[in-house]
Amino acid sequence: MIRxxxxxxxxxxxxxxxxxxxxxxxxxxxEEIIEAMARGDRVELRGFGAFSVKQRDARVGRxxxxxxxxxxxxxxxxxxxxxxxLRDRLNEG
Amino acid sequence: xxxxxxxxxxxSESVFREVGLSRNESAQLVESVLSHVSxxxxxxxxxxxxxxxxxSVRDKSARVGRxxxxxxxxPISPRRVLTFxxxxxxxxxxxxxxxx
Numbered sequence: 001m002i003r004x005x006x007x008x009x010x011x012x013x014x015x016x017x018x019x020x021x022x023x024x025x026x027x028x029x030x031e032e033i034i035e036a037m038a039r040g041d042r043v044e045l046r047g048f049g050a051f052s053v054k055q056r057d058a059r060v061g062r063x064x065x066x067x068x069x070x071x072x073x074x075x076x077x078x079x080x081x082x083x084x085x086l087r088d089r090l091n092e093g
Numbered sequence: 094x095x096x097x098x099x100x101x102x103x104x105s106e107s108v109f110r111e112v113g114l115s116r117n118e119s120a121q122l123v124e125s126v127l128s129h130v131s132x133x134x135x136x137x138x139x140x141x142x143x144x145x146x147x148x149s150v151r152d153k154s155a156r157v158g159r160x161x162x163x164x165x166x167x168p169i170s171p172r173r174v175l176t177f178x179x180x181x182x183x184x185x186x187x188x189x190x191x192x193x
Contacts, residue, residue, distance in 0.1 A: 001133040002140075002141050002143070003145075006142070010125050024111055025119075028112075029108065030144075032107045034183050036097075037187045038190030040096060040190065041096065042097070043099045045101060045127060047127075053187055053191060076188055076191035077187065078187045080179075082175040086131050086134070086175065087174075087175070090135055
């Protein structure tokens with residue numbers, strides 16, 4: 001399923017809404033999650049999962065081609081942990 | 094980092110501000126989006142949201158695990174797990190926003 005198919009499903013369920021409003025709604029939800037993580041916040045959606053930011057420490061890396069050592073800076077990466085309900089649903093039956 | 098936790102309520106508040114719907118209906122739409130994504134994943138589909146990321150379901154085979162406290166071997170049954178791969182855009186924005 002891709003973004004446009006998700007929008008279509010929600011639009012079909014809500015015939016009283018304009019398609020372009022459904023589009024804005026779906027986009028707002030995903031945008032808000034990214035913005036929260038960009039601020040370093042967590043987004044916890046019970047039953048679905050939680051988006052959070054993990055810190056990766058600075059380290060000395062190596063260029064695999066040349067074997068040369070390179071300093072890799074500390075960085076922050078997005079992380080998703082599946083919620084219990086969804087995890088259970090994936091393994092039903 | 095501000096270290097806050099957002100919930101469904103915060104997402105529905107954003108939807109409420111963005112589109113002229115009631116708070117109640119905004120909350121229902123957030124729920125509807127999450128359940129359509131969940132249903133697709135439970136059906137074994139991959140959910141690919143451009144410029145956000147990709148959720149995919151992977152099959153893990155059975156293996157023998159170990160209770161780390163007692164050292165006892167325990168069988169782990171085959172299971173399906175969900176993985177999320179963030180888009181480049183998300184990775185870049187999260188890295189930039191949290192730069193110290």
